[in-house]
Amino acid sequence: MKRQLPKNVRQIGNVSDSSKIYIEDYVDTFFNQLCEKADQTLTGAFLVGEIVQEKEEDYIYVYGAIRMKEIVQKGKDIFINESTWKNACEMCKQYFGDAEILGWFLATAGQAPEVNHNILKVHQKFFPREKSLFVVKEAREKEETYFIYKYKNLMECGGHYIYYEKNVEMQDYMIATRKKGQMTPSEMIEDTVTKNFRSVIRDKMEKNEQKGHSRYVYVLSTFLVLVVLVIGVTMMNNYDKIKDVQSSLNQMGKDTSDEDKAVETLGTLVSGDLENPDGEQPDADKEDKTDDKAGVPGADGTDYPDNTEGTGDANPAEGAGDANPAEGTGDVPGAENPTAQENPNAQENQEELYTVQKGDTLASISKKVYGDTGHVDAICRMNGLEDGNLIFIGQKLLLP
Numbered sequence: 001m002k003r004q005l006p007k008n009v010r011q012i013g014n015v016s017d018s019s020k021i022y023i024e025d026y027v028d029t030f031f032n033q034l035c036e037k038a039d040q041t042l043t044g045a046f047l048v049g050e051i052v053q054e055k056e057e058d059y060i061y062v063y064g065a066i067r068m069k070e071i072v073q074k075g076k077d078i079f080i081n082e083s084t085w086k087n088a089c090e091m092c093k094q095y096f097g098d099a100e101i102l103g104w105f106l107a108t109a110g111q112a113p114e115v116n117h118n119i120l121k122v123h124q125k126f127f128p129r130e131k132s133l134f135v136v137k138e139a140r141e142k143e144e145t146y147f148i149y150k151y152k153n154l155m156e157c158g159g160h161y162i163y164y165e166k167n168v169e170m171q172d173y174m175i176a177t178r179k180k181g182q183m184t185p186s187e188m189i190e191d192t193v194t195k196n197f198r199s200v201i202r203d204k205m206e207k208n209e210q211k212g213h214s215r216y217v218y219v220l221s222t223f224l225v226l227v228v229l230v231i232g233v234t235m236m237n238n239y240d241k242i243k244d245v246q247s248s249l250n251q252m253g254k255d256t257s258d259e260d261k262a263v264e265t266l267g268t269l270v271s272g273d274l275e276n277p278d279g280e281q282p283d284a285d286k287e288d289k290t291d292d293k294a295g296v297p298g299a300d301g302t303d304y305p306d307n308t309e310g311t312g313d314a315n316p317a318e319g320a321g322d323a324n325p326a327e328g329t330g331d332v333p334g335a336e337n338p339t340a341q342e343n344p345n346a347q348e349n350q351e352e353l354y355t356v357q358k359g360d361t362l363a364s365i366s367k368k369v370y371g372d373t374g375h376v377d378a379i380c381r382m383n384g385l386e387d388g389n390l391i392f393i394g395q396k397l398l399l400p
Contacts, residue, residue: 003050003052003059003061005059006022006161006163006164006165008163008164008165008201008204008205009022009161009162009163009164010161010162010163011159011161011162012159012160012161012162013157013158013159013160014158014159015158015159015160015161016158016159017148017157017158018056018057018058019057019058019059019060019131019148019150019157020057020058020059020060020160020161021060021062021133021146021148021157021160021161022059022060022061022062022160022161022162022163023062023160023161023162023163024061024062024063024064024162024163024164024165024167024170025162025163025164026063026167026170026171026174027047027062027063027064027065027167027170028162030045030065030170030174031045031065031105031107031135031137031144032142034105034107035107035137035138035139035142036139037107038107038108038109038139042071042073042078042106042107042108042109043067043068043071043106043107044067044068044071044080044104044105044106044107045065045066045067045068045104045105046065046066046068046088046092046101046103046104046105047062047064047065047101047102047103047104047105047133047135048062048063048064048065048066048092048096048099048100048101048102049061049062049063049064049099049100049102050099050100050102051100051102051129051131058131060102060131060133060148062102062133063099063167063169063170064092064095064096064099064169064170064173065105065170066088066091066092066095066101066173067177068080068084068088068104069083069084069087069088070083070084071084071106076113076116076118077118078106078113078118078119078122079122080104080122080126085126088101089101091173095169095170095172095176096169096173097169101126102127102129102132102133103123103127103132103133103134103135103149104123104126104127104133104134104135105134105135105136105137106135106136106137107137107139108136108137108138108139109138109139109140110138110140111138113136115134115147115154119134119154120153120154123149123154124149124152127149129149130149130150131148131149131150132148132149133146133147133148133149134146134147134149134154135147146159146160164201352398352399353396353397353398353399354369354396354397354399355394355395355396355397356391356392356393356394356395356396356397357393358393360391360393361388361389361391362376362379362380362385362388362391363376365379365397366379375400376388378400379397379398379399379400381400382397382398382399382400383397383398
């Protein structure tokens, strides 16, 4: 996987070279710990990391350092024996896996050694790769100088970067060396200060993450508000259309009701014409009028003779007894109470006509009057109904 440039960095010096050097903070702390040892003897370490090439620039990442088991100094000349190199390779594989040893570090007391023929020879022997590193640091003043191997020579760099990240491998190595008794109390204090500094950096990183999360929540909230506004505006724009649709539905319902009333009125007119096509009163009314005249003396304009004069008999009862009821005398049954003659006819008329009530159908009327539904067709024929469903409240039906 391609390595990403570190986000949390601290620049040391003037970085102007095309090769950018990145030293992990734990490694820089380890350099300072080695400087504490340099007051007693010359100390050194091997640099572990990788070189990444992107376009026209080289990025040199150093995320590990392995202390030299032994370094030999004869006068001004410095030597690294094979056993020291072999031990470094084993430690590198143990703690850093397949990482590459990119160079070396020297911590000196007093004046730093010059990059002479001896130093260049040692470097070319163990680190012949282009862009490998050589770092020298003066223990008291903590002044350091970085060199890059280019064009078969060690060339001084103007500056470098210190970066911060999780470096479990280097932490494990530093803990292991401390357990072996290779760390002094002063080094432990230095390491505590470094941890405190790392805590500050870690807090800063967490705050940046929280800011990023807050920014994300803010953007999401803004988007949701915009969505709600758009929905609200759309609903307001469609409100008038919804009202128009509702009005149209109400108008359609009203029109349907008017049509039903028109059909009902038409049915009334048609039924009335069928019952009385000549505009005359029904026969039942005529019969009622005839019945009203029946049995009433003189109702038809005829004068009946006086019983007392016509008989010449002083006893009206005897004259009355000789009279023939069929000839219209006063002894005709029902003459004294005409209403008794009318009631049978009225009862008969009420049985022949039926007034339609709310909820009636021809089937219910047939069942109500005859006790079954078998007279529906007879009622239709009697009233001239082509469709038995076209009856209305108040309609009078002739019953067969």
